[in-house]
Amino acid sequence: MSDKPRKFKGGVHPNDSKALSSRKAIKEAPLFDSYKVIMHQNIGAPPELVVKKGDTVKKGGLLAKAGGFMSVPLHAPTSGTIKAIDKVPGPTGISVPCIEITSDGEDEWGSPFEPISDWQTADPAELKQRIWDAGIVGMGGAGFPVHVKLSPPEGKTIDTLIINGAECEPYLTADHRLMLEQAEEVVLGVAILVRILGLKTGVIGVENNKPDAIEALNKVAGKYNITVQSLPVNYPQGAERQLIYSITGREVPVGKLPMDVNCVVQNVATAAAVTEAVLKGQPSIERVTTVTGKPLVDPGNWKLRIGTPISKTIELAGGITEQPAKLLLGGPMMGIAQSSLDVTVMKNTSGVLLIAQDEVSQYTSEPCIRCGRCVDCCPMQILPATISQAVENKRFDWAEKLNVMACIECGSCSYSCPSHRPLNQQFKRAKVEIRAGLRKKG
Amino acid sequence: MSEETPSIQLPDPAKLVVSNSPHMRDKPTINKIMFTVVAAMAPALIAAVLFFGLAALEVLALCTVSCVLAEEGWNKLMKRPSTWKDGSAILSGLLLGMNLNAGAPWWICVLGGFLAMILGKQLYGGLGYNPFNPVLVARVGLLIGFPGIMTTWDKPELGAMAIDGVTAATPLGLAPGETFVQDMLLGNVGGCLGETSALALLVGGAVLIACKLIKWEVPLAFIGTVFVITGIAHVMHPEVYHSPFVHVLSGGLLLGAFFMATDMVTSPMTHKGAWIFGFGCGLITSLIRLWGSYPEGVSFAILFMNALVPLIDRSTIRKPFGYTAPAKGEA
């Protein structure tokens, strides 16, 4: 796609700090003693447990089966015994059920399914079923089951597949390294997705601060008739709506899905996982994660198994040199702050980030001086400052009229606010209240 | 299997802060913004001191100190945290000084500082909540209360160390044809401290726009409207009305357009709103200048438009990205 990408309105340019880990090749993490696999890793219904305490499992063996269409199965990250069905602190701070596996040290492979080597001739339905069976969810953020996105409902057609390699979050380099080192796998995954959707081509969008990744992808992309689109650096370039607009010029209507403008967006890591599932018969049990931050001795990118405790990943990075102010899962703009090191890596954990005391943002909530920075940078073109006032006064009806529901929670407004107002949190609150109100109405 | 090495240090979870995303923030703080505006005002401040000497310095210092003291005194009285460090009181003080005559008596400065900070700002709850520009509340209050003092202007003299008590009329008070654009650009004309040097104000305004601290739409629409309206009047009756250049360069127009109408708290937040706001300011300024009983209308115009801001904000709510009009029949 040679035509220039469109620029969406708004956006911010935070210091990306990617240099900490962008030159570090992906390393394979060693096998740990135990893994705690969080049960519910996808948006939608939780999977149903098929093992019990004391069972032995092989690496890749089924731990839980899909609990409905909007659900994906869960597989064992290594071979060993099920020590307990317990609870661990989840990424949102609330304890969640998990399956604890004690490794037997053998790491014995026992995949539930065979590779499909002839993917070019295989039935697309079979490929789609494989993606479901492999438990693949959107690995860039929310954990939306991939097979659901690949199954447009009756009456909706898909004409564009966009692969998100923007990685606009500062600090994170996992997707960057993946595109650079496993370009072929990524492109192959895109080709498989293209085939499932019955399209001719797919577009990989990459921010132009990763020229080496674009080059690597371009080398192999032609072979599979995939195009690579270089995108300007502007946070949140990787947000679904902004990405679709940049590449196709289509605006996803507020409250609607990319499907409604005939697009499917997937992450590059997801594409790589699709390749592994189809060509190697490997379920979704590991992912590339950036472990980074200034307090770390040796930040870098690791291939981590699902269920690895965060404390182990920090050990991999050599531990810390100073006490960080925050521990985040994900990037600094949308990541979730943790208060425990027991949280484990999930299918959508793109980064483990330690933020140093001197670069942390503290919310002090001074009064709004109406400077309009948030208004200028909002990629959804709503009025954060006004909505914030409405929420502060519990006027959720007013917030709704001001289109708070269009907010994508990218955090650009809070980032730019000179008064350090917790705008993003207020909008989340408003959205929760408005949805609760809607439910009440029925 | 990983080996536990004692040298590897892990974070102490008890010291980890949890908060909502984002966890980074941009550099500007209220404090930095305010001091940048002060810095942008520096050329005009220097020009004022150059032309009016120590008297100007005295007025500026008095206003600033009284603004800061008024704000802090109020905070103490109301048991609110100290706020002068955010720089807004200092900025208001300097702006107030710029709005006064070099020979203004000390009590005018103190009263002005009190009016601006208490009546204009703190009664409404402090920074961010005031609907009217505090400096203009003070200036207009003083103008109405002490019209004699507030409309007497000392004659500027380049390099003078003290004012000589000779008063001069502001260019707008003179008959058309008696004024010189060159003098007005440099600042060799009568008026309040901030009205003197148009050039210095333009430099400051350019800095503000370059730093994205003000919306460029406001000064452009403001000055443009004044230029067009006074231009039309001048073309029709050159013997009655000044040329538009005189109107733009004289009086508090540049000071008002760059430093006071653009006050973030009291101007609209959207760019569309800024156009309307600037246009309204320009229109009212021209009306008052051409036909009103006051020679100068900038303060009144901005104050009036401040009152309109809530309505402008209300009517310029923009459509979000991907907005589609609700289909008919949908609630």
Next chain:
Amino acid sequence: MLSEFLVITIGAILVNNFVLSKFLGICPFLGVSKKLDTALGMSGAVIFVMTLASLVSSLINQFLLVPMKLQFLQTLVFIVVIASLVQLVEIMLQKLSAKLYDSLGIFLPLITTNCAVLGCVVLNAKSAPESIQSTWYGATIYGFCSALGFALALILFSSLREKLDLANVPEAFEGTAISLVTAGILAMAFLGFSGLV
């Protein structure tokens, strides 16, 4: 003729604004300005009543009171006319827009005693320029424009007060106190228009 009307219009709306420069009609100005929606409704009601009262009173004055030398009855008759008009508006409003009727509440009957309405009518009949005093259309336009001025002040003020609701006003100044301060500053802003006509 045209410039004369322009003078009446600008004069009545901006320069001699009933609320902010003549200080008439302060009661509804403070009472019905908490919400913009009610202020809009009140403005509509006042515009309607004031225009109609100006017209009717002017007619009665010119064709009844002046020829019969009954000018001393002006105030009495005008009050009766205004009271009846307000009654009419109230009855009709209750039927046509119950919501507006509820939100205006007590202030609707209070238009009866709104000094702005009576003031306008009395000014029309007594101290206005000849063009207003002697012609029914002059009086109507003056009444309408004065009401517009009232509406402008009320709407501006109510939008400011809605904003004040969100402000962190010191407890001692909450409510009416800060509203009066705001009204004062607003009046100062309107002073700038003096001498325009």
Next chain:
Amino acid sequence: MSIAVIAIIAVGVLGALLGIIIGIVAKVFAVETDERIERVGELLPGANCGGCGYAGCADFAKSVVSETATPDQCPVCSKEDVQAIADYLGIVAEEKEKKVALVRCSGDIPNTVRSLYNGVRDCRSAVLVAGGAKGCDYGCLGFGSCAEACPFGAIEIRKGLAVVHKELCVGCENCVAACPKELIVMVPEAATTHVYCNSPEKGAAKRKVCKTACIACRKCVKASGEEDHMEIDGFLIRTNYENAPGPELVEAAGCPTTALRVDTLHAEGAYEGVTK
């Protein structure tokens, strides 16, 4: 004819004319009103707390008069008030038991594990960030959303814990909806002794994060003997409000974590928690 007579006639005719017009208009635009609504509204408390589920007292009055609601739906009205409304409308009032709010948590700041939270000081917002940054996922966050929702000032936030002052509570249930942790329940006013814990976790897990959690040791169950005052609900003991115990049970049971408390003493801040 004297001027006075002319004046009288003129004003009289004018008045009559206007009167007739108003009369006609009033006929044309007549609106029926029910005075009973106003009267019932006067009998209601007028706090507009919304506890009845209607939009304020006036709306409720309308519904009561049109018999789509019964007067006892007002949680604030005393029995006498309800009776007065029922008498006025000539309907039969139903008996109702007065209920008050209970915050089922005793985890104040000295007794619980919390992480450092930075953000909006409000429970419903805080719960969106790491579940409110309290060690216990079920405990009171103490930012006071319930206190803010209470129109009667019956909830106090003390040491990061919401405490109900029962004598001020009128039972409007506003706080119940305000609490994001669903900690607040309505209990009979007569009941005095409650278990101030709502965590269904295992005892050991609870103790890790809270010193005053109910660890289901069942001492209180045993102390109540045959009386069946307490119910076991998984890893949690609850008061059986069908047969609520008196304050003496606290003494008799000797609750090791002081999760079992007498409400008035709890409201006074008499329980310091466990020191060992």
